[in-house]
Amino acid sequence: MTILRAQGVTKRYGGLLALSEVDVAIEENEFVALIGPNGAGKSTLLNVLTGLTPPTAGTIELGGRSITKASTHARIRAGLGRTFQHGRLFDRLSVLENVMVGAANRPGRSEAQLESAARTSLERMGLGHLAPSRISSLSYGNRRMVELTRALAGEPRILLLDEPAAGLNSGEVEDLMTRLRAIRSEHRLAVVLIEHNMGMVMRLAERIVVLNFGRKIAEGTPAAVQADPAVLEAYLGAGSSYAAD
Amino acid sequence: MADLIQLLTNGLALGSVYALAAIGFVIVYSATGVVNFAAGQFVMLGTFAGVAMLLNAGLPMPVGYAAALIAMALFGALFYLVVYLPLRTSPVVTVIIGTVAIGITLQNAALLTFGSWPFRLPSPFEGMMIEVAGAVVSVHALAVVATTAVMIFLLWLLLHRTAIGIAMRAVAQDVKAARLMGLRVQWLLAFSWILGAVLAGVAGLMLGPMWFADVNMGDPIALKAFAATVIGGFGSLPGAIAGGLFVGLAEVLGASYISSAYKDLIAFGIMILFLLVRPQGIFGEPIQDRG
Numbered sequence: 001m002t003i004l005r006a007q008g009v010t011k012r013y014g015g016l017l018a019l020s021e022v023d024v025a026i027e028e029n030e031f032v033a034l035i036g037p038n039g040a041g042k043s044t045l046l047n048v049l050t051g052l053t054p055p056t057a058g059t060i061e062l063g064g065r066s067i068t069k070a071s072t073h074a075r076i077r078a079g080l081g082r083t084f085q086h087g088r089l090f091d092r093l094s095v096l097e098n099v100m101v102g103a104a105n106r107p108g109r110s111e112a113q114l115e116s117a118a119r120t121s122l123e124r125m126g127l128g129h130l131a132p133s134r135i136s137s138l139s140y141g142n143r144r145m146v147e148l149t150r151a152l153a154g155e156p157r158i159l160l161l162d163e164p165a166a167g168l169n170s171g172e173v174e175d176l177m178t179r180l181r182a183i184r185s186e187h188r189l190a191v192v193l194i195e196h197n198m199g200m201v202m203r204l205a206e207r208i209v210v211l212n213f214g215r216k217i218a219e220g221t222p223a224a225v226q227a228d229p230a231v232l233e234a235y236l237g238a239g240s241s242y243a244a245d
Numbered sequence: 246m247a248d249l250i251q252l253l254t255n256g257l258a259l260g261s262v263y264a265l266a267a268i269g270f271v272i273v274y275s276a277t278g279v280v281n282f283a284a285g286q287f288v289m290l291g292t293f294a295g296v297a298m299l300l301n302a303g304l305p306m307p308v309g310y311a312a313a314l315i316a317m318a319l320f321g322a323l324f325y326l327v328v329y330l331p332l333r334t335s336p337v338v339t340v341i342i343g344t345v346a347i348g349i350t351l352q353n354a355a356l357l358t359f360g361s362w363p364f365r366l367p368s369p370f371e372g373m374m375i376e377v378a379g380a381v382v383s384v385h386a387l388a389v390v391a392t393t394a395v396m397i398f399l400l401w402l403l404l405h406r407t408a409i410g411i412a413m414r415a416v417a418q419d420v421k422a423a424r425l426m427g428l429r430v431q432w433l434l435a436f437s438w439i440l441g442a443v444l445a446g447v448a449g450l451m452l453g454p455m456w457f458a459d460v461n462m463g464d465p466i467a468l469k470a471f472a473a474t475v476i477g478g479f480g481s482l483p484g485a486i487a488g489g490l491f492v493g494l495a496e497v498l499g500a501s502y503i504s505s506a507y508k509d510l511i512a513f514g515i516m517i518l519f520l521l522v523r524p525q526g527i528f529g530e531p532i533q534d535r536g
Contacts, residue, residue, distance in 0.1 A: 050425060076427030088422040090415045101415045104408060105427025111408045154427060 002064075003028045003079075003190050004049070004158050009058035011044055011214075018044045020214045021058070026158060026190050033193045033205035037234060040211040042194045043085060046160050050082050051075050063157065076105045081156025083147045085163045085194075089135045095146055096122070096131040102150035121153040124186070125179065141172040145179070152183065158190040159183075165197045173197065177204060202226070210234065250380035252501050253494070258386035260493020261393035262288075262452045266470040267477070267485035268400065269444035275417040275480050276437035277329065279340045283348035285467025286355075287442055291317055291449020292458045293355055296364050306369050314446050321442025325435045348463070355460040366453030389451045396447060397486060404482075413437060465509075469496070472516040478529025487527055491515075 004026040011019040019041045026032055034042050047053040049060060051072040059068045062078050070078070090098050099118035103109065109117070122128045127149060130142065138146065144164060151159060164180075165173045177200060184191060195201050201208065201222070208225040210218040212234040218225050225231055270284040281287075294313035298304050304312060328347055332340045370384035404410035416423045416433045424430050448466075456462060470485075473492045477484025492512045499511035519526060 052421065052425070072424045073427045073429050076425065082425050084422065084425075088419055090418045090422070092418055093411065093414055097411050097414075100408075100411055101423070101426050101428065104412055109408060111406060111411070114408050114411070150426070 001028050002026065003062065004192075005061045006045075006049065007059050007061075009045065009048055009060065010056045011041075011048055011053065012056045017214050019048065019055070022211070022214070022216050024209055024216070026192060028157075029184070029188050029190055031184065031191045031193070031204055031206045033195060033201040033208045034211065035195065035198075035201060035208060036211035039213075040234075041214040042211055043162060044214075045211070046082065046162055046192075046194065049075075049160065050080060073105070076154060076156075077107070079157035080160065081151040081154050081158070081189075082160040083144075083151050083162055083164055085166065087143050087147050089143060089147055089150070091135045093135070094131070095127070095133045095135065095138070098135065098146060099150050099153045102153035105154040118153055121149050125149045125152070141168055141175075144168065144172075144176070148176075148179070148183075152187065155187075156189055158192065160192045160194075162194050163196065164193070165195055165200055173200060176200075180204060247378075247380035248501075250378055251382055252497050254377070254380075254382040254386045254390075256494035256497035257490060258383075258389040258451075258455065258493070259497060260490035261389050262448045262455070262489075263466070263469045263473050263493050264486045264489025265393055265396060265444050265448035265451075266466055267473040267489045268397070268482060269441040269448070270470055271474055271480060271482055271485045272437055272444070273441040276413060277340075277434055278337050279329065279344065281344045281441070282341060282467070283324075283344045283351060284441075284445065284470060285463035285465070286348045286351040287317075287320075287445035287463075288449040288452065288466045288470075289355060289460065289463035290320060290351060291446035292366060292453040292462065293359055293449075293460070294446060295366050295450045295453050296359065296458050299367065300364060310450060313450060314443055317442045317446030317449075318439050321439035322435060324442065325438040329434070329438060330431075348467075352460060352463055359458075359460060361460065363457035363459040364453075366450075366458045368454035371454070385454055389455070392447070392451060396444070400444075400482075409433070409436065469493075469512060472512055474526075475516050476519050476526055478526030481526065481528040484526050484528035 002025050006022060006024045009019055009022045022045060034045065036042055044053065048055045051070060059066060061067065062075065062080065067075050067078060090101065093101070096115065096118055099121055100114040103114050103117040119128065119131060122131055125145060127145060130138065130146065135143065148164065165176055168176060180191065193201065193205065205222055208220065208222055209216060210225060210231050217230045217234060218228045266284060266288050269287065270281055273279060273281050291313065294316045295309070298309035298312045299306070328343050329340065332343050368385040370388055373384040374381050375384055404414055412428050413433050413436065415426065416428060416430055420430055469492050470489070473488030474485050476491055477486070477488025495512050495515060496508045500508035503511065
């Protein structure tokens with residue numbers, strides 16, 4: 001069953017076409033990577049999907065219901081979860097409180113319920129010992145893990161990850177990949193991954209969607225996308241080291 | 246010695262009022278980014294809500310106080326709906342100018358309604374004095390300090406031990422991230438305005454019996470509360486408390502030991518000194534842009 005469907009999504013900023021009639025459908029429990037050179041429109045697409053930016057045209061459905069005009073908090077409550085390209089933890093809140101905010105997307109939860117939900121999420125990610133820590137005391141890798149935990153605490157049906165491996169060392173990237181696989185088997189959720197680390201994309205994704213200049217130029221299995229001439233053109237044309245990855 | 250105890254009590258009581266006014270101001274500022282130039286008029290409105298309920302309507306004390314605070318909560322909600330909400334997508338400077346306009350409007354509305362003649366708002370402890378270590382101090386002043394301490398404790402509980410408080414702190418830091426956590430940001434911002442108005446209301450009800458209830462009382466309070474937040478650290482709640490008490494004590498002690506003509510000069514002189522030497526205040530972090 002399709003959990004998230006975007007059809008004909010277009011976003012125009014004045015004369016700039018950031019997204020042009022993009023169609024994307026994500027199945028339940030599917031792992032999809034969204035790739036493309038810098039400025040291809042990946043983050044814009046996430047912003048449109050999460051309701052931070054209204055699309056110029058197009059429709060978005062979540063679980064079969066239109067959310068094109070829904071507010072951001074309504075979308076999050078309906079099952080969207082998201083992390084940010086540049087970690088956006090609440091620095092003046094503790095790790096536990098950050099994750100509690102993530103769990104607060106369900107209305108009417110008391111402080112005690114939020115706390116127990118947050119502790120469970122932290123334990124599950126092996127971060128229980130960090131609960132009372134200040135964000136500023138965390139290593140960069142742990143910050144990204146806390147952000148992931150915070151997004152998962154909302155029990156999303158589909159998780160949008162914006163470059164979760166950016167700035168991580170290779171050991172941390174391996175760790176992240178192990179966690180992401182574990183999360184999928186435990187939570188039964190779909191993942192949309194924006195990532196520049198092609199090794200990670202090729203090993204994790206079941207399907208890849210390629211954007212370039214706001215258009216979808218390819219879609220398919222990792223092997224098919226790697227062999228697609230349009231994709232090679234986009235990456236080599238942009239001067240990226242895609243072929244070396 | 247007896248004089249000093251008396252002065253310290255009065256200074257702390259006045260400082261408590263400034264601290265509450267400053268807290269209301271800081272809560273709105275940290276949640277919405279708006280520097281509320283009508284904050285002093287909020288306190289004036291709190292005093293006159295007391296005048297309306299206790300003197301005009303003649304309600305008994307507990308009922309009158311409750312009614313005045315409910316009126317202030319409604320006023321906070323109204324302010325959010327009429328001023329903040331329509332202007333929320335405008336540059337924050339526009340909202341700030343809006344608060345200046347509303348401040349002037351409120352002051353003149355109060356002048357038309359209540360007249361320029363000052364009122365005497367009674368205290369539940371009217372005329373009561375007790376002896377502390379040989380000094381005679383007013384019970385009202387002690388009650389003001391105690392009430393402020395209780396309010397600060399309740400506020401701390403709200404912000405750290407309730408779901409809505411933790412959400413408010415998240416919104417105060419990063420509105421966009423908070424929205425993406427599924428928080429109902431607009432409700433939380435409305436609640437911040439209501440909370441700010443109620444705290445100003447408590448400050449106004451406590452200040453009424455200490456000063457006269459005068460429609461022009463808002464501006465001096467706003468300036469003192471502003472000085473308090475600068476000294477304590479702009480945007481910091483502990484800073485608002487420390488700064489408020491500091492300004493209150495400086496005002497009362499300075500008036501007595503130096504000259505009552507210079508009492509404002511002392512408070513603002515210290516504020517200017519802080520701006521020059523330690524612009525982030527006692528507790529403040531260097532001001533940074535909100536995400």
